[in-house]
Amino acid sequence: MQVAVLFGGASQEHDVSVVSAQQLMDAADVRKISITPVYTDFENRFFSSPTLRDIRQFKPKPANAGEVFFRWSANGPVMQEMTSGRQKPIDCILPVFHGPFGEDGRLQGHFELLGIPVTGFAAGSSAMAMRKDATKALVKLAGVNVLDHVTANRASLADSATLVREVTDRIGFPAIVKPANLGSSIGVGLAKTPDELAALVAYVLAQDNLALIEPQVQHLVEYNIAMRWSAGEVHLSAIERPKSSAELLDFREKYLSSGGAVKGAFLPSEGMLSLTRDINPQLPDDLQSRIHDYARKAFVTLGHRGTPRIDFMANARTGELWFNEINAIPGSYGFFLWEAAPQPLLFPELINHLVTEALGDTVKRFDDPVPQGAYLLPR
Structure with a gap:
């Protein structure tokens, strides 16, 4: 199977996308899948070259890669070089993006228009998953517990007193403030006073x-779980419990700490595994059952495709347990969660599942x- 792995893009999580894609391409089963790396630059143009398999080429944009585009030819879907016109058959697109312009449905919609199979959530489901307030509204209808929230747009800044009153009445302080359409805790902050809000x-x-404002959960513990659809039912990964000494698990702590190394001494191959976590922690039966129940309900409601991860x-x-958000394309595709699942799935098998499902x-x-x-x- 000829699979184009797309990554990079005009997102705040561009660098994380590059690292996740390298991990995935390293793990692909070469007996079944032939990988073509495709880098998406800050202008969302596509470039391809074998040199894209070398992480040292990214500073942050790689050099010596030619621009390409995708189309449906007389022989099926192809990737075509802009300058030479050379074509390469492509069976499937596998996006490894995090954040806007890759995880949010726009790229998925592009390939759906072309008719080229693309893995994971469809365009509509991807867009819904990216919009945190809309996602919460949908899963709440499915019986999943969510926190109350207030949204604020740029017009709210002109009348901050009204916003403060609404937050005070509905949520109180301290309150969490975060972007409604970004991931990886980028931009998340804790407001302890109206002025900070x-x-x-x-x-x-x-x-x-759009900003999303929620009450701060006291005695916070996070639980994450991934899902996939196979043989007519939902399959669940292991549960992870991230560890953090900070009030908020922020972006730098997620991606820039590397075990015992100096803070910021980033080892790209580690990716999300640089974060300490408990895999399959001992949980009360009732809590584990609720995590599983909420995960199944949310996944079926939001699209039951791909291998998204839900954070609780x-x-x-x-x-008490609340749905926080769903990540349509989790960091490193959450392969470590599947390797520790009740029905273990190795990273190459996970990739095969994604491609086979799309095809x-x-x-x-x-x-x-x-x-x-x-x-x-007239016809």
């Missing part, structure tokens, strides 16, 4: 067009889609 909302809205928040003392339910139509009764133009 206004400043944090302004900071978030400089990065996103819990109060360690009361046992199995993507069909390009060539016939006239207009029913005869709707003809307004």
Whole structure:
């Protein structure tokens, strides 16, 4: 199978995407999959070259890669070089993006228009998963517990007093402020006072067009779990419990700490594994059952495709559990969660699942889609 792995992009998580993609390409089963690396630059243009397999070429943009585009040819989907016109057959697109312009449905929609199979959530589901407030509304209807929240846009900055009153009445302080459309804890802050709230909302809205404000969970413990759809049912990964000494698990702690090394001495091959965590921690039966139940309900509601990861928040003392967000393309595709799952799945097997799923339910139509009764133009 000829698989184009796309990564990079005009996202705050560009660098993380490059690292995750290298991990995935290293893990692909070469007996079944032939990988073509495709880098997406800050202008969302596509480039390809064998040199993209060398992480040392990224500073942060790689050199010596030619621009390419994708289209449907007489022989099926191809990747075509802009300058030479040379074509390479492509069976499937495997995106390894985090954040806007890759994880949010825009890229998925591009390839759906072309008719080229693309792994993971469809465009509509990807867009919904990226919008945290909309996602919460949907899973709440499915019976999943969520925190109350307030949203703020740039118009809210002109009347911060009204926003402060709404947050005070509905949520109280301290409150968490975060972008509604970004991931990896980028831009997340803790507002302990009304003055801090206004400043944090302004900071978030400089990065996103919508801010999400939620109550701070006391005695916070996080639990993450990934899901996939196979043989007509939901399969669940291991549960992870991230460890953190900070009030917030922020972006730098997630990606820039490397075990016992000096802070910021980033080892790209480690990726998300640089974060200390408990895999399959001992949990009360009731809590584990609720995590599994909420995960199944949310996954089916949001798209039951790909291998997304859902993040939950819990109060360690009361046992309360809330859905936090869903990551349509989790860092490193959460392969370590699947390797420790009740039904273990190695990283190469996980990649094969993604590609096989995409190829199995993507069909390009060539016939006239207009029913005869709707003809307004001559045929």
